[in-house]
Structures are given as structure tokens and as C-alpha cells.
Amino acid sequence: xxxxxxxxxxxxxxxxxxxxxxxxxxxxxxxxxxxxxxxxxxxxxxxxxxxxxxxxxxxxxxxxxxxxxxxxxxxxxxxxxxxxxxxxxxxxxxxxxxxxxxxxxxxxxxxxxxxxxxxxxxxxxxxxxxxxxxxxxxxxxxxxxxxxxxxxxxxxxxxxxxxxxxxxxxxxxxxxxxxxxxxxxxxxxxxxxxxxxxxxxxxxxxxxxxxxxxxxxxxxxxxxxxxxxxxxxxxxxxxxxxxxxxxxxxxxxxxxxxxxxxxxxxxxxxxxxxxxxxxxxxxxxxxxxxxxxxxxxxxxxxxxxxxxxxxxxxxxxxxxxxxxxxxxxxxxxxxxxxxxxxxxxxxxxxxxxxxxxxxxxxxxxxxxxxxxxxxxxxxxxxxxxxxxxxxxxxxxxx
Ligand SMILES: Cc1ncc(COP(=O)(O)O)c(C=O)c1O
Numbered sequence: 001x002x003x004x005x006x007x008x009x010x011x012x013x014x015x016x017x018x019x020x021x022x023x024x025x026x027x028x029x030x031x032x033x034x035x036x037x038x039x040x041x042x043x044x045x046x047x048x049x050x051x052x053x054x055x056x057x058x059x060x061x062x063x064x065x066x067x068x069x070x071x072x073x074x075x076x077x078x079x080x081x082x083x084x085x086x087x088x089x090x091x092x093x094x095x096x097x098x099x100x101x102x103x104x105x106x107x108x109x110x111x112x113x114x115x116x117x118x119x120x121x122x123x124x125x126x127x128x129x130x131x132x133x134x135x136x137x138x139x140x141x142x143x144x145x146x147x148x149x150x151x152x153x154x155x156x157x158x159x160x161x162x163x164x165x166x167x168x169x170x171x172x173x174x175x176x177x178x179x180x181x182x183x184x185x186x187x188x189x190x191x192x193x194x195x196x197x198x199x200x201x202x203x204x205x206x207x208x209x210x211x212x213x214x215x216x217x218x219x220x221x222x223x224x225x226x227x228x229x230x231x232x233x234x235x236x237x238x239x240x241x242x243x244x245x246x247x248x249x250x251x252x253x254x255x256x257x258x259x260x261x262x263x264x265x266x267x268x269x270x271x272x273x274x275x276x277x278x279x280x281x282x283x284x285x286x287x288x289x290x291x292x293x294x295x296x297x298x299x300x301x302x303x304x305x306x307x308x309x310x311x312x313x314x315x316x317x318x319x320x321x322x323x324x325x326x327x328x329x330x331x332x333x334x335x336x337x338x339x340x341x342x343x344x345x346x347x348x349x350x351x352x353x354x355x356x357x358x359x360x361x362x363x364x365x366x367x368x369x370x371x372x373x374x375x376x377x378x379x380x381x382x383x384x385x386x387x388x389x390x391x392x393x394x395x396x397x398x
Contacts, residue, residue: 065219071104136313150178
């Protein structure tokens with residue numbers, strides 16, 4: 001929770017809402033808030049102003065951008081009939097991809113990450129990949145995958161849920177435009193610190209936005225705030241230009257305010273080196289965590305699944321463990337708050353067992369916090385504290 005958030009939300013509630021009432025849509029700038037937040041967010045992921053839309057959830061935004069990507073390919077006569085994604089991708093991405101495939105007459109094909117780039121054959125119309133994997137923390141080379149996909153005329157959609165605010169991302173502006181991404185989505189409630197259920201975002205490359213406007217291409221959820229003139233109350237839909245048409249309904253001003261506080265906190269690091277400096281700290285925190293666990297917690301069956309090299313990982317470290325849930329509950333009770341993700345039930349490999357996941361959020365964690373966390377983990381494992389039956393009771397959210 002950024003220090004500024006509670007006071008700013010209280011002021012918005014008390015003054016802008018409590019006193020201004022609906023006047024605040026104009027007087028307090030509520031109607032323009034989403035645009036401002038979107039542009040500030042864009043600057044953290046290498047997206048030019050006017051190319052990001054903020055609102056809805058990641059799932060909803062994914063439905064919008066994947067549908068548009070599929071539509072662009074159909075219009076171009078791309079011969080591919082496949083949406084390609086990773087078998088162990090975050091489930092909502094797979095569910096939404098399945099839904100888009102059904103609606104657009106495509107097939108969803110799932111492969112493992114090491115099958116890239118070979119799996120990018122001419123049948124693939126659109127690739128949907130998560131930049132930093134939610135379980136392993138593995139980070140993929142975005143520009144290289146964009147290039148390999150573009151060589152086949154394939155469009156690439158990235159999920160930046162575990163990247164935005166944690167690692168530098170350059171969606172757009174590479175020296176060679178084939179290295180640029182096509183579309184992206186992400187959430188506001190992880191490293192952007194926008195709070196529980198914070199608005200998500202959608203991004204489209206300017207070359208697609210120009211074309212979308214020129215050819216009147218629409219995302220499937222036409223809502224009134226994506227209309228060219230919402231307050232004309234026209235009976236038929238006439239989409240706004242560019243990314244604005246990815247907006248659907250009324251934004252939550254309270255949620256946008258909280259997200260803005262999170263983003264502004266990250267932007268305050270700009271004079272200190274911005275995302276590059278934040279990333280440097282994220283790397284040393286994560287390295288320290290992995291080194292200390294290896295040195296202090298050996299012999300208890302922890303199996304690191306996060307890549308060893310900083311260039312191949314995001315800002316988290318994860319370990320598979322046969323009793324990962326119980327160990328994490330014991331850690332949480334002692335103030336080390338990570339999470340557990342269930343195993344995928346496959347016969348072997350990284351995905352078979354449940355994992356303990358610890359995020360190294362660089363803005364507010366110190367290296368000394370990492371030392372303390374590892375000592376707590378060592379104590380929980382050495383003493384078998386996790387065997388207490390109360391740690392085995394599953395909560396709704398793990
Ligand atoms: C990679 C990834 N995509 C999407 C989501 C969730 O999407 P939504 O904002 O729709 O809940 C998560 C949530 O943790 C995630 O890790």
C-alpha cells in the first residue's frame with residue numbers, strides 16, 4: 001500500500017465524491033483520469049502516450065485484444081487457423097483464448113515454452129504468451145519472440161501481469177520494428193501496487209491503432225465510453241479513434257485513483273534511473289533470496305524452479321515442495337507473506353508439484369527483509385513447524 005494512497009482516496013471520497021457529487025466528472029477531472037493513468041502506466045512499459053487503455057480486468061482486456069488480433073489476421077488473409085499459447089500459462093489466459101478461438105473459428109494449440117520458436121509455424125495466426133511466468137518466474141526474450149513470430153506473419157499478444165513495474169519492458173520503439181510487440185495486457189494489482197482488483201490495461205501498437213481507426217475495426221465489447229461522442233447518446237455505435245475504443249463502460253474512479261498512486265510511486269524513481277534502477281534492485285533481491293535459500297535451507301526437499309540467471313527471470317523466486325501449502329501457511333503466520341500455487345498434476349517436471357512463491361517487490365522490500373524471510377523459512381523447515389495440522393486447512397484463496 002503506497003503511503004500516498006489512503007490519504008488520496010480519503011480526499012477523493014470526502015471532497016470529490018462527498019461534496020462535488022457528479023460535478024466532479026468535470027470539476028475534478030474524473031472523465032480524463034483513465035487517460036492520464038493509462039499514459040503514465042504506458043511510460044513504464046515502453047508504450048507511447050495514447051496507446052494504452054486502463055480499465056476492466058486482465059481477462060476482459062485479453063478478450064478484446066485477442067479478438068482484434070484474430071480479426072486483423074482474417075482481414076489480411078493469413079492462412080493460419082491457430083492461437084498458440086503455453087500449456088502452463090495462467091489459466092484465465094487459456095480460458096479466454098479458448099473463448100476467442102470459438103468466437104473466431106480458430107483452434108487453440110498449447111505447447112511448452114522450450115518448444116518456442118519451433119512451434120511458430122505458418123499455421124499460427126496469433127501467439128499469446130505471458131512474459132514472466134506466474135509459477136516459475138521465467139522471463140522470455142520478448143523482442144526475439146516478436147521477430148520469430150513476425151517472420152511467419154504471426155501477431156503477438158503479451159500478458160505483462162508479472163512484468164509491469166518489475167522489469168523494464170519495451171513494447172514499442174525498437175530500432176527494427178519487427179522486434180516490437182503487437183498487443184499487450186496486464187493487471188494493476190501486482191508490481192504497480194494499484195490495490196486489490198485494480199483496473200487492468202490493454203495496449204496496441206500504433207501501427208495497428210492507425211489501421212483499426214482507418215478500417216473501422218472494432219473490439220467485440222462496444223460500450224458507450226468507447227464511443228466517439230458518448231454524451232451525444234446516439235443510438236448506434238460509432239467507435240472513438242484508436243485505443244479509446246477499447247474502453248467499454250464507466251471507470252471506477254476510486255480504483256483508478258488508487259492505481260494512479262501506485263504508478264506515481266514508481267515514477268518517482270525516474271530521477272534515480274527509473275525502471276532500470278528498479279530492475280537492478282529486483283535482481284539483487286531475487287539473487288540474494290535464491291542464494292540464501294540454497295545455503296540455509298538445503299536438505300528439506302525444496303526444488304528451485306526459477307531460472308538461475310537474472311536475464312531469464314522476473315522479480316520472484318519459486319520452489320516446488322511436496323508440502324508447499326503447509327510451509328507457506330507457517331511462513332505467512334510468521335509475517336513472510338508469499339503464496340502457494342497448486343501443482344498442475346502432470347507426471348513429472350517443473351509443474352508436477354505445488355510451489356511456494358515469493359515476490360521480490362523492489363520498491364518496498366529491503367535486502368535485510370530477504371535475510372529475515374530465509375531465516376524464518378529455515379526455522380519452519382528445520383523444526384517441522386509446518387506439520388501442525390492447522391496449516392493444512394485450505395483457505396479459499398491460496
Ligand atoms: C499472468 C496472469 N494473467 C492474468 C491474471 C488475472 O487476470 P484478471 O485481472 O482478469 O483477474 C493473473 C493473475 O494473477 C496472472 O498472473
